[in-house]
Amino acid sequence: MDLTAVREVVDGRSTLPWEPGEAWLAGGTALFAEPRTDLWRLRDLSRCGWPPLTVTEDGLEVAATCTISDLLAFARAPGQPWPRARTLIADCCQAFSSSFKVWNTATVGGNVCLALPAGPMISLAVALDGMCQVRGRDGRRSRMPVTDFVTGPGRTVLRPGDLLRSLHLPAAALTRPVAWRRVSLRPLGRSAALVTGTRASGTGRTSIAVTAATIRPVVLTFDQPPSATVLRDAVAGALEPGLIVEDVHGLPAWRRHLVFQLADEVRRALSRR
Known part of the structure; x- marks a missing residue:
């Protein structure tokens, strides 16, 4: 659906002051799904260049811009660590009531921030002790469990201008x-x-x-x-x-x-x- 009121799309790294009527744009599958006449500017996170997935000794870092198809490919790839957890990751990716075309665009962070009760990325993150890394509008960073991040249907702790940067799935949870x-x-x-x-x-x-x-x-x-x-x-x-x-x-x-x-x-x- 066209967002006819949008007049400007800027780089997600822009230092322009945040104003009412702005929104972060990642995959956009939810953002473009219905009329949003209140929006006039989008901040495009796809230009930030964040690696979708980063494997470390501490666990798995999932960028908010990681697509469902990227996460599913990781879960199915031979030779990757944490076979038990990867089975759950694949199951949750396939729990989306949508086609593979949506998986190629929809993002992990977008699904968590949408905060729908049936959001499968929320289910995944909760099961594996996921921690949200949040960047405030003032630039400050904080971490919190996904169970604290999602507060209700369509509601999170994010304030206008705040950003979910990534999800961290700790190694201890991935091996259980x-x-x-x-x-x-x-x-x-x-x-x-x-x-x-x-x-x-x-x-x-x-x-x-x-x-x-x-x-x-x-x-x-x-x-x-x-x-x-x-x-x-x-x-x-x-x-x-x-x-x-x-x-x-x-x-x-x-x-x-x-x-x-x-x-x-x-x-x-x-x-x-």
Whole structure:
């Protein structure tokens, strides 16, 4: 869709003062999806030249401008580290309810900043203890967990002019056994509930993360692998009123049921790994 009110597209590195009516442009698949008559200037991040993916001893650095297709190619490439995590990365990339043409343009950072409950990059980052690197409008940098970055449907901690620079997935999380379960109303439809789980091999510390069914990510952490009863009680306590998504992709009662079911399936899958 044409953004008819836009009068100017500038380099994302521009030092021009940020003004009302501006937006960051990365892939643009969401930005150009609907009329935005309030926008008059776009700041193009594609000109920044950030490497899409950087592998280090500390983990995986994913630039906000990394496309879904680049991330999927990394996950499928032979010889790359972290085979367990790469399986989850590939699954989350393929959870997009869109075609490969969108994957070639849509970005990891854009999906996280869009903050939709069914955003698969949010699910991925939450499962692997992702940390957001944020650059404020004043140039200051800060880091925070993705669970703190996304605050609700379509809402993040970003203020006007703030920028998500990258996601860091720590090596410790990338080496853990991992399991995931996902349900949607249609085979290629938007996720109605997505539950991931990881377990630390040495200590047994287990994390169960719920996304898609909830308006913001919910993470449950256990010092030891939980029993079915312990997990169910923890899930029941975490699903506070108003937390379950209600839209055309699934009724709240059904989504709530799915969370309990999928969480237990993830628990049992982790016990076999």
